[in-house]
Amino acid sequence: MTDKTGNNIKLRELQKEDAQMIFEWRNSDFISKVGSLQKKVSWKEHQNWILSAIKDTKKVIYIIQNHGTDVGQIRFEKDNDDSTQASISIYVIEPYLKKGIGLESLNIACKMIFQYWNDLQQIDALVREENLKSQSFFTKAGFLYSNNQHIKQHKIYHFYKSDFLK
Numbered sequence: 273m274t275d276k277t278g279n280n281i282k283l284r285e286l287q288k289e290d291a292q293m294i295f296e297w298r299n300s301d302f303i304s305k306v307g308s309l310q311k312k313v314s315w316k317e318h319q320n321w322i323l324s325a326i327k328d329t330k331k332v333i334y335i336i337q338n339h340g341t342d343v344g345q346i347r348f349e350k351d352n353d354d355s356t357q358a359s360i361s362i363y364v365i366e367p368y369l370k371k372g373i374g375l376e377s378l379n380i381a382c383k384m385i386f387q388y389w390n391d392l393q394q395i396d397a398l399v400r401e402e403n404l405k406s407q408s409f410f411t412k413a414g415f416l417y418s419n420n421q422h423i424k425q426h427k428i429y430h431f432y433k434s435d436f437l438k
């Protein structure tokens with residue numbers, strides 16, 4: 273359904289047929305500079321990554337679609353299958369930024385992942401210190417900044433299932 277922002281967001285799971293598209297997104301200047309590795313990847317590295325990611329029970333990767341067009345990606349990842357905590361990373365490709373797509377799809381994705389991983393209690397977003405836009409993005413989405421936890425050059429934001437269900 274199209275909402276008041278004019279968006280019509282759906283999330284679908286990543287498939288191996290998405291490899292080429294994700295490769296181009298991943299290596300674009302916009303995405304590679306905010307990524308945790310901060311570098312471009314080779315096609316071979318990417319293919320290996322995508323094939324193992326699809327099979328990996330500790331990862332869930334959604335493609336964001338707006339009006340049926342693929343416009344971004346959201347990835348959840350746990351350290352081990354029994355973990356009650358997962359990290360999230362999200363991007364929207366450049367032509368579709370600042371239209372509310374990120375916020376709306378983040379909301380849908382959190383709802384989906386809490387259902388999919390029923391034991392999950394907490395989602396953590398690691399944002400690079402200089403990435404102020406994403407810090408206000410996660411704050412606006414209801415994530416809480418944790419000032420007592422630090423990972424090199426990143427700020428950590430948490431989102432709890434208990435808050436989500438209120």
Ligand SMILES: CC(C)(COP(=O)(O)OP(=O)(O)OC[C@H]1O[C@@H](n2cnc3c(N)ncnc32)[C@H](O)[C@@H]1OP(=O)(O)O)[C@@H](O)C(=O)NCCC(=O)NCCS
Pocket residue numbers: 302303306360361362363364365368369370371372373374375376397398399400403404405406408409410412
């Ligand atoms: C973070 C990101 C997903 C936001 O996507 P988006 O669709 O542009 O975000 P939205 O349009 O839903 O914006 C929601 C809120 O985010 C913040 N925000 C988004 N873009 C912003 C910008 N350019 N400057 C300042 N704040 C911004 C604002 O609080 C905004 O609310 P507002 O529109 O009421 O001001 C997108 O900027 C992106 O892909 N960035 C690169 C990847 C990244 O840094 N990911 C986060 C780390 S995992």
